[in-house]
Amino acid sequence: MKIGVLALQGAVAEHIRSIERAGAEAIPVKRVEQLGDIDGLIIPGGESTTIGKLMRKYDFMDAIRSFSSQGKPIFGTCAGLIVLAERIQGDEEAHLKLMDITVARNAFGRQRESFETDLKVVGIDEPVRAVFIRAPLILEVGEGVEVLSTYNDEIVTARQGHLLAASYHPELTDDYRLHAYFIEMVREQADRQG
Numbered sequence: 001m002k003i004g005v006l007a008l009q010g011a012v013a014e015h016i017r018s019i020e021r022a023g024a025e026a027i028p029v030k031r032v033e034q035l036g037d038i039d040g041l042i043i044p045g046g047e048s049t050t051i052g053k054l055m056r057k058y059d060f061m062d063a064i065r066s067f068s069s070q071g072k073p074i075f076g077t078c079a080g081l082i083v084l085a086e087r088i089q090g091d092e093e094a095h096l097k098l099m100d101i102t103v104a105r106n107a108f109g110r111q112r113e114s115f116e117t118d119l120k121v122v123g124i125d126e127p128v129r130a131v132f133i134r135a136p137l138i139l140e141v142g143e144g145v146e147v148l149s150t151y152n153d154e155i156v157t158a159r160q161g162h163l164l165a166a167s168y169h170p171e172l173t174d175d176y177r178l179h180a181y182f183i184e185m186v187r188e189q190a191d192r193q194g
Contacts, residue, residue: 004038010046040186045078100142
């Protein structure tokens with residue numbers, strides 16, 4: 001299994017470490033052509049507007065939509081979740097528009113309101129350690145979207161088929177089980193496509 005991490009901005013090295021600890025090969029993706037070499041893609045945190053601009057500048061928008069249309073799994077964390085969303089609260093233009101969710105940027109406040117907590121995530125036995133930094137929130141989900149976890153009754157992890165999204169940074173902890181969950185999604189999809 002080769003998992004790519006979109007290496008335009010954000011915690012790329014930390015995601016690569018988590019993927020490798022979870023037992024898959026990790027590749028930093030800096031060029032569109034590299035999408036053909038990977039089985040799954042992680043869009044890391046950072047600043048969603050900046051990531052969106054860089055994705056447009058380097059022609060990643062249509063390339064990632066095409067990657068997704070082949071059923072290849074994509075996992076967005078923090079800003080990556082915003083990039084995947086069909087709708088962003090307020091006037092901001094959505095980016096990839098792949099996942100049937102509405103998100104609010106910086107819903108948990110500024111940097112100083114950052115926190116860590118343990119989250120119960122559907123499909124993972126023990127609670128997952130989550131780091132929230134200027135985190136977005138999933139305000140609403142469409143019909144085909146499964147809510148995997150909530151924090152204070154707010155949606156913070158969701159899945160829609162081959163798409164996975166988390167409001168927080170699982171890569172900033174030593175807990176790599178959410179990455180293992182994603183790798184399993186990639187493995188199942190690869191098996192399906194034979």
